[in-house]
Amino acid sequence: MRWRTPVYWRSRPLSWTPTRFVAGVIGRERIPTFERMLWRVCRGNVFLRQADIEDPLEDPTTGDHVNKSVFIIFFQGDQLKNRVKKICEGFRATLYPCPETPQERKEMLAGVNARIDDLQMVLNQTEDHRQRVLQAAAKTVRVWFIKVRKMKAIYHTLNLCNIDVTQKCLIAEVWCPVSDLDSIQFALRRGTEKSGSTVPSILHRMQTKQTPPTYNKTNKFTTGFQNIVDAYGIGTYREMNPAPYTIITFPFLFAVMFGDLGHGLLMTFAAIYLVVREKRLMAQKNDNEIFNMMFSGRYIILLMGIFSIYTGIIYNDCFSKSLNVFGSGWSVRPMFNPRVGGNWTADTLTGNTALQLDPAVNGVFNGPYPIGIDPIWNIAVNKLTFLNSFKMKMSVILGVIHMVFGVSLSLFNHLYFQKPLNIYLGFIPEIIFLCSLFGYLIVLIFYKWVAYDATMSKDAPSILITFINMFLFNYSDPTVKPLYKGQMILQSFLVILALACVPCMLIVKTLVLRRQYLWRKNLGAQNFGGITVSNGPTEDEAEIIQHDQLSQNAEEEPERCLLSPAFKAQEEEEFNFADMAVHQAIHTIEYCLGCISNTASYLRLWALSLAHAQLSEVLWTMVMHIGLSNRSIGGFVGVTIIFFFFAVLTIAILLIMEGLSAFLHALRLHWVEFQNKFYTGQGFKFLPFTFEGILTGKPED
Missing domain, CATH: 3.30.70.3450 (Alpha-Beta Plaits)
Incomplete structure (x- = not known):
């Protein structure tokens, strides 16, 4: 082991x-x-x-x-x-x-906490101080903003000034209204006193050949109407301004197309709300573009609503229903019934859906309704036929009157600018041409209303056929009876007179302008600023005479001299006969054809009025009539629900969409059919230096 x-x-x-x-x-x-x-x-x-x-x-x-x-x-x-x-x-x-030892770590922790507390206290004090500084700055930031914007605008304007040869003062060349010269002089004097300057400010009125800008003084009521005119074009200096007349004609033509008492009341209440709360709404500064557009035109909407109430009373139309205030002028009691050989009975009235009321029978028609259209037409079968004829003729009458008024305003332009040639060969032929044809048409309409009663209405000839035959010189038709004696002679004379006005505008005016140019060129008998110069003086002597007269006129009437023909003659270009002939031909053809097309264009008053009435009636029949047909308790609840949809559709379709459509058509009637008769709109707007426009952020040119 x-x-x-x-x-x-x-x-x-x-x-x-x-x-x-x-x-x-x-x-x-x-x-x-x-x-x-x-x-x-x-x-x-x-x-x-x-x-x-x-x-x-x-x-x-x-x-x-x-x-x-x-x-x-x-x-x-x-x-x-x-x-x-x-x-x-x-x-x-x-x-x-x-630290490694606990005692040192405790001491270090205590020191860190003490530093944190100190830093937190410093941060709190800094935050409090910053809040106090910001709060104090917030109270004056608006003032600082205003001061900075004003100082920036002032220095920008000063940079536009010129320095004189002594390098000690500024020279500013500006446009200003003549009515404000005293105010400007007082402001300059006050500024000199407050600044402590020993050199006073000098205001000197200069003479210039430049065309001044156009300045139309407005307020919060007229601003909207002036913007309508300016959207077409800024008027030439001292040209007739159509804005004062637009204040009445624009809402009235709108109301003719939008005539309804109920819708007019809704529009008026909405405008009154904007007018009453205008200061609060202006302070809110809403960024909604549609709301700002409606708010800017609150006074236009107010007048449109008021005029719509008036035309609604004339049409007797309130939400497609008629108001029977004074009682109808028609009566069915004495009406003779040829079938039974006697008067109508209650069974006759209840057993027939349609009956004819003959105004020729005594006692059936007791006279016209006190104001507006009789309410019985609201239940008549031929209501549309009657309103068609009435509103169509009314549109033609209003249109021709509106055009005649526009042509008449051109006379004031010719008188102010001292253009007698435009009066004799422009205004007079134009007004004769318009009145001879379409003015005569209005006379025929009124004559037919007055001359033919209920018993003779069946034999009354058609105005349209009569007017067409007037141009064709057709008086041999046996089916067309004359309205009065001597009709053929008068109508032939009016047509010939109207045709004679065309060569005056087309040829004669061009030849006269050419003749005047040759007189000035050859120093013939010509008016130089009010002095008749014969063939005697030489060209140099004529220039001296002309210059002396211009200087004298400039001292007496400096504003008129800016636009006088004598001033413009110094820079007159070579006369071109071909160009002038073509220009005059275009103007003549445009005016003659425009009278026809513009008269037809005013029929939109008839068309939109009928469209608005029919659309309102359809909305009532298809929406509101459904709820009113049921008379039970469930019908009451149904009416409440249906009324909500009826109100929404009324506001969305009849007020907003139809109102916008009528607004645009009224705008077209003023721009094309009215203003082109006298208003060129080829100027540029006067934009003054104002702190209000600068602070509100409006662009300044």
Whole structure:
């Protein structure tokens, strides 16, 4: 048996080495990689302990919120310490010093807490101070904003001025209203006194050949109507402004197409709300473009609603229903029934769906309704036929009157600009042409209304056929009876007179302009600024006479001299007969054909009025009539629900859509049919220097 010999060995001597540690903060997503790297590099000779920080911390570099974890690493020896620190630096960990003894750690913790408290107190005081500064600045930021904008605008305007030769004062050339010259002089004097300057400001009125800008003084009521005119074109300087007349004609023509008492009341109430609360609504500064557009035209909407109430009373139309206030002028009691040879009975009235009321029978028609259309027409079968004839003739009458008024306004332009040739060979032929044809048409309409009563209405000739035969000189048709004696002679004379006006506008005016140019060119008998110069003076003497007269007129009436023909004669271009003939031919053809097309264009008053009335009636029949047909308790609930849809459709379709359509058509009637008779709109707007426009952010040119 073999015995095993025991082995005796001696262990190595051990020395005690103090344990060290490192503490810091690292990103939470780097913890697994950081721990793996420590284990491999240090070969498992380190001990890592970590805990997540609940609240996210703010990165001082980027300002983003990040999630971090706090860690502590225990190790022995300086070699491991260096490795651990390098690994921490590689992973961008933040290390913090931490004492080894508990007493030192307590002292350090107390110091850190004291510093945190001090910093928090400083932050709180800084925040309070910042709030006080901001609150104080908020009270004056509006004033600062106004001052900065005003100073910027003032210096920008001063940069546009010229410096005189002495380099001591500025020279500004500006346009200003003549009525504000005294106010401007007073403001300059007051500014000189407040600034303490010893040199007074001098205001000198200059003479210039440039065309001044157009300035139309408006207020909050007339601004909307002036914007309608300016949208067509800015008027030439001192040209007749159609805005004052548009204040009445625009809402009236709109109301002719939108005539309904109920819809007019709704539109008026909406406009009154905007007018009453205009200051509060202006202070709110709503950014809704549609609301701002309606708010800017609140006074236009108000007048449109008031005129719609008036025309609704004339049409006797309120939500497609007629109001029987004074009692109908028609009576069915004495009506003779030829079938039974006697008067109608109650059975006759209840047994027939349609009966004819003959106004020629005594007692059936007791006279016209006191105001507007008789309410019995609302239940008449031939209601549409009657309203067709009435509204069509009314549209022609209103259209011709509107056009005659537009042509008449051109006379004031010719008188002001001292253009007698345009009066004799422009205005007079135009007004004669228009009145001879379409003015005569209005006379025929009124004559037929007055001359033919109920007993003679069947024999009344058609005005349309009569008007067509007037142009064709056709008076041999036996089916067309004359309206009055001497009709053929008068109508032939009017047509010949109208045709004679065409050559005056087309040829005579061009020849006269050419003759005047030849007189000026050859120094013939010509009016130079009010002085008649004969063939005697030479060309130099004529220029001296002309210059002296212009200087005298400039001193007496400086504004008129800016636009007088004598001033323009100095820069008159070569007269081109062909161009002038073509231009005059275009103008003549446009006017003559325009009278016909414009008169037909006014029939839109008739068409849109009927369309609005029929659409309102359809809406009532298809929506409201359904609920009113049921008289039970369920019908009451149904009426309530149906009325909601009726109100929504009335506002959406009849008020908004139909109102916008009538507005656009009224706008076209003013731009094309009315303003083109006298308004050129080829000027540019006067934009004064105002702080109000600058502070509100409006663009200033």
